[in-house]
Amino acid sequence: MSLDIILILLVDGLSTGAIYLLAGLGFVLVFSVTRVIFIPSGDIAAFAALTLAAFQGRTVPGSIWLVAAMAGLACLAECSTLLRNGATRRIPRALLLYGVLPLIPCGIGLAIARQDVPEVLRILTTMALILPMGVLIDRLMLRPLAASSTLILFIVAIAAHYLIAGIGLIAFGPEGVRTTPILDGIISLSDSVVIPAQQLLMMIVALLLSLVFYLFFGRSMTGKALRATASNRVGARLVGIRPERAATMAYLIASGLAAIVGILIAPVTTMYYDSGFMIGLKASVGAIIGGMASYPITAIGSVFVGVLESWASFLASDYKEIIIFSAVIPVLIWRSFSVHRDGDEEIEEFA
């Protein structure tokens, strides 16, 4: 194997790793705040790609109707809960959060869909449209069972994935899409080694967003409130941090990251309505390496998964999924034998 190939594979791996890194950060964030393994984040990424592709093809993306329908259902669910608890004065706020805010980008999307608009506007509209999805999935499917065990929440997350991926087919159709690259062109490292600019963009965006992530959690009060909720739920409530709002914030951030993942990956990989599952699962490999808790280790793990994937595709492409999933085995073995002897967990009843 020549040095050139090694270099190409490395660059390819790092850019894929950048994608898993972004998705992995969202995974760990949502899990630490809500105890949910948010498998549908992959679907959200796929929907972002499909939405942008639809805009580029001058058609109305199915996600507009999907988000609008979910917003309507979420409004119904939230209002009926509030009415039952006699908290009528909070209804306007709920309608704003679950109804008006998600519908604004739907409206913009409808307006620009068939127009010649700058690419930036399309990307921003896609982001805005996809952003509420995590929050809406949470409100409709996860929150009603928020008090359940992690296992139940896990099944719910899986069911939610199959539900929205299935709906994705209806909304987007079965065709695969590729979007036009945000950055065109190539950068030559040597005569035989060229990097597509889009790949470079993926790495740069991942780096920048990691930095933003770091600053957000280290400096801002909202970021600290999220960390506090993950650190000690009771303590967080006792200083007035509402767990539902922390969850909403976590889902919002995770959806945002997923949307960026989708937009970045769509020019280099053909995306289908159900491509998200694999992205989500591979990102979760990184998150497992990070113990579902540590952001830096998750980041390193995700990049490792990306590099592993590009090597595996080159050397044994039929088995690349198997190779990637096998990467968790040593981590599991290591965790298995460092399990605390003092641990005790009781598992709730199903019935």
Next chain:
Amino acid sequence: MSSVLLELNDLRVSYGKVEAVRGIHLRLEEGQIITVIGANGAGKTTLLSAAAGLLPSGGRASYRGQDLLRMTVEDRVEQGFCLVPEQRALFGDMPVIDNLLLGAFVRRRDKAFVRKSLDSVFEQFPRLAERQTQLAQTLSGGERQMLAIGRALMAQPRLLLLDEPSLGLAPTIVRDVLMRVRALRDQGVSILLVEQNARAALDVADYAYVMDTGEFVLEGPASGMAADPRVVATYLGGGVE
């Protein structure tokens, strides 16, 4: 004339089918220190957790004239009703300073308020100022307790619920903590203090309730209570001279 801040009427707390706390009547006026004492397992912590909204409860409860049972924990905090729980519930993997800043979460937009609160907490607990960059989980037991109280004070509460502030502390620190409780009252904070260390609690409180197996069995001004043989009996069993 002082006004009633907190009033509990026939408050009940159940765990499944078991009623752990029942028939609680309690009145706390603005500027008072009320203490609930009793042996371990009497239901004091359960009562306090329910009052703070962490456990569902039945009966009636009002805080500043509002129906307390309809308020969430966070609503209560926004209204200046703060609990320092028995387990402290600190953010262990975050530094002391962040723990404190989060204490003022409900007033986070008022930068001047937060700064003033922080100065005041550091003034009362200089040790916390020294350790502000240290992670909360690395603090000693006494420092953790200071941090827990300090965090609650950051919101400048009107009513502070303290659950076993002396728990696990050496006697000299217990005295110190309870002196601070009295100082807080002098600054205008009303306090509901749950303590196992009865003599110390009675020393600082205005009025006391004695709890035994989920019920109040005795109440009265704190000053006379320390000598009451019935109080001794609830702790060390009957027949004590």
Next chain:
Amino acid sequence: MISARLLSLIVVVVLLALPVVGSPFLVTLMSHVGVSSLVVLGLVLLTGIGGMMSFGQAAFVGIAAYTTGWLTTALGWSPWLGLVFALALTAVSALAIGAITLRLGGHFLPLSTIAWGLSIYYLFGNLEPLGRHSGLLNIPPITLGPVSFMSQIAMYYLIWVVVLLATLFSLNLLDSREGRALRLLRGGAHLMGSVGMDTFGTRLRVFLIAGIFSGLAGWLYAHMTRFISPAPFDVKISIEYLLMAMTGGASQVAGATVGSGLIVLIKNWLQDFLPHLTDNPAQLEQVAFALMLLLILRFAAGGFMPMVLKRVRSTPRTVKANVGGLPTRQLPPRGEPVLEVEAVERRFGGLIAVNKVSFDVRAGEIVGLIGPNGAGKSTMFNLITGTLAVSSGTVRFLGKDASRLSQREIARLGCARTFQHVKLRPGMTLLDNVVSGTYLRTGAGYIKGGLRLDRLEEERARHEALLRLGQVGLADRAHDLAGDLPLGQQRVLEIARALALDPVLLILDEPAAGLRKKEKDALATLLRKLRQDGLTILIVEHDMDFVMNLVDRIVVMVFGQKLREGDPATIRKDPAVQEAYLGGLA
């Protein structure tokens, strides 16, 4: 109301008669229900009862199906040899996956099994000898001597005989020694350890059983359809199995068949109906199933079976007398040291919870361990029972160093305990809760239990448990559910379970908490009686009246250290003790 026996009989008769009266299509459909039931039965044991979750069951089915498929087509072996290898391979994979994930809590098992399920699926689709995505064709039918299971009807009977046998095995198992271990899993590792059960081992074995049931299903499936391709072994199908379990009632053995039946029927109906609506019926089916799963979790978490069971009358099995007893232990002579705690220390990070504490407990005495809240009593308690590891110092039990032993080994030596926060299985009867205490005195394993070869020992264990219930005054409620008892009585029930271990030393954590005056008196009488019988008791308690009038000696702990040791009267008068309890500021 209908009796359980009659209902089972009706079900069996209907199943027998079905091929005679039903259409061939219905027979084939019911064969599929049977195959699914086997997989779901494993999930009921694993998930509904054991509290673990697997998204890899379809992969186990696939491993077995491909093993037998390949051996019988490529090598031309007999399906029976195929069965042996199919089961062996599923068992090995289940053990391998279980060994690395079952020690970990919560989400690691489900996540790993998804990864495993997908890997296996891709493997089937990519291996040339397995026909890649087009699969294996012309798998031979099963034959047994002159009988061929070529026809759908013959296969139907074979499948349902296996299903019924597996169901019986599971029911027997749940009513046996190891089955109780399985039913205790959800109570947590501390509860299991206190009666000498092995949490990880139990998890691993039930994971193995669930894998083997799936393997059986795979073998039957391959020889029923006689063609296999990767699709039915995808993770998606594992989720269908989970949906079946949830629909039927995840914690009910019969729920496996009921759930499989309902879902297969619904699926069949959807497959007829959806193509009229859409060009993508498969995806819409997926949407429908996902929605169903969400709705069941939200609104009918118990599934279908509990609704049936409400209408079924079942009479509790009586406990036979005159079956002989379980072996009992020789108690040490009065005054011999039973427990020796020497300079024991436990640190949590920088915090010293127990600081160089020494005391001992001698045979036939009751020692009280008291101290104010936060004094380190609970930590001391956990160090003695092996729930926590000591940082330094030694705990000796009957002269043996027990400082490094696990809870299980300490229980085996003859040290039984109760819990401050009661740990019982609320859904099991009082009797079953107490029988679980005899785990270490009995020996029937999975095979004996599942095949009902354990009856004599089982009757003895039940008799023993009833005696223990009688001892604590709960015999008349033996067949009630433990969760229906008031809290105080639940504590007493824990004592009965501890006694069922036939212990040398009984360690009680706040046994009087929540008891009424009369109940406390009865408990004190019981404990005095046990002392008379030669039992040694260490008791951590806050109720001073109770302790002072009961114990021979008291150890007082404050701030992690031993403050005083002595007889109750001296301790009560001690000013240092009074100060520790009431505070020293007055």
